[in-house]
Amino acid sequence: xxxxxxxxxLGVLAVSAGLAVNRINPRGIPxxxxxxTWTAGTGSGERTTAEDAYIGMMDQKMVxxxxxxxxxxxxxxxxxxxLMPFLDLARHPGSLDGWDREKTYVLYDFDAKSRIPAMALxxxxxxxxxxxSVLSEGFAGWLERGFPREFGGAL
Amino acid sequence: MAGAWIPQGIRGGAVKxxxxxxxERLLGWGFGLLLIYASWGKIFNPLDFARAVExxxxxxxxxxxYTAAFLPMLEFLTGLLLLAGVWKDAASLVNLCLMAVFLIxxxxxAARGLDIECGCFGSxxxxxxxxxxxxxxxxxxxxxxxxxxxRSRPAGYAGRL
Numbered sequence: 001x002x003x004x005x006x007x008x009x010l011g012v013l014a015v016s017a018g019l020a021v022n023r024i025n026p027r028g029i030p031x032x033x034x035x036x037t038w039t040a041g042t043g044s045g046e047r048t049t050a051e052d053a054y055i056g057m058m059d060q061k062m063v064x065x066x067x068x069x070x071x072x073x074x075x076x077x078x079x080x081x082x083l084m085p086f087l088d089l090a091r092h093p094g095s096l097d098g099w100d101r102e103k104t105y106v107l108y109d110f111d112a113k114s115r116i117p118a119m120a121l122x123x124x125x126x127x128x129x130x131x132x133s134v135l136s137e138g139f140a141g142w143l144e145r146g147f148p149r150e151f152g153g154a155l
Numbered sequence: 156m157a158g159a160w161i162p163q164g165i166r167g168g169a170v171k172x173x174x175x176x177x178x179e180r181l182l183g184w185g186f187g188l189l190l191i192y193a194s195w196g197k198i199f200n201p202l203d204f205a206r207a208v209e210x211x212x213x214x215x216x217x218x219x220x221y222t223a224a225f226l227p228m229l230e231f232l233t234g235l236l237l238l239a240g241v242w243k244d245a246a247s248l249v250n251l252c253l254m255a256v257f258l259i260x261x262x263x264x265a266a267r268g269l270d271i272e273c274g275c276f277g278s279x280x281x282x283x284x285x286x287x288x289x290x291x292x293x294x295x296x297x298x299x300x301x302x303x304x305x306r307s308r309p310a311g312y313a314g315r316l
Contacts, residue, residue: 002244003244003245003248004245006242006244006245007245007248007249010229010232010233010236010242010245010246010249011229013232014225014226014228014229014232015224015225015228017228017232018198018224018225018226018227018228018229019224019225021198021228022201022224025198025199025201027199027200027201027202028201028202029201029202029205029220029223029224034220034221034224087202113215114216115215115216115217116216
């Protein structure tokens with residue numbers, strides 16, 4: 001019993017100390033990222049199918065935001081997409097301040113099940129963006145449908 | 156008492172206890188240093204560690220972030236306790252659990268053919284392969300031996316300095 005009490009204390013201490021160190025560490029996990037994982041979720045109005053996104057692309061009404069890292073973006077990405085690695089966005093949400101809030105943004109990660117676009121959506125909404133949605137099928141679904149993509153770009 | 160006759164069995168038992176005690180100390184110090192070394196890079200680069208955890212494809216992005224926030228600190232504190240010889244019962248059990256979990260993760264990654272770095276030592280991690288698996292099996296075995304040695308001590312001993 002004493003052993004398990006000690007283990008419990010050790011666990012609580014590890015969590016507290018871990019979060020405290022993370023808070024002061026400049027390369028730590030941003031707090032808003034840890035909080036976003038609890039609240040991230042999208043309603044039906046916040047998701048765009050690949051087909052609708054493709055039509056929006058043809059009409060030049062949508063801006064695609066690639067949330068993956070530079071290396072993945074450099075391999076291939078949706079045509080004319082803008083790279084915004086999610087970790088950079090989470091660390092520096094102020095970088096969105098210069099963006100046009102009247103445009104329609106479609107966020108995507110590679111995997112359709114990824115929660116990263118939902119977290120990024122919450123971040124952007126908190127900064128005053130209204131026309132933001134998540135690409136339902138992800139980049140994987142986009143590729144499956146044979147929709148246009150580009151190769152190369154920022155690494 | 157000088158010149159007192161000590162029955163052979165008891166004398167042999169004392170030697171055995173001394174040997175066990177030294178093995179226990181060496182294993183404790185060894186794991187203490189190993190855990191502190193392994194955790195150091197991960198504590199200060201948690202995002203890299205979160206990515207390494209996610210690469211195992213056992214937990215998603217969210218859980219990998221939380222794991223990266225607290226697991227390295229747990230390793231560090233456990234290492235400190237083992238090195239200092241404090242709360243050895245708890246520290247050795249946590250150490251055993253950590254080694255067992257790492258072994259399971261590496262084994263399942265190897266079985267699935269995942270070409271990933273183990274993430275064990277932060278940026279200095281090796282790619283998962285037969286050598287890494289053998290290394291983890293060894294660590295798990297030694298952790299078990301340490302735990303058994305400490306557990307076999309008389310009650311009230313395991314927590315003492």
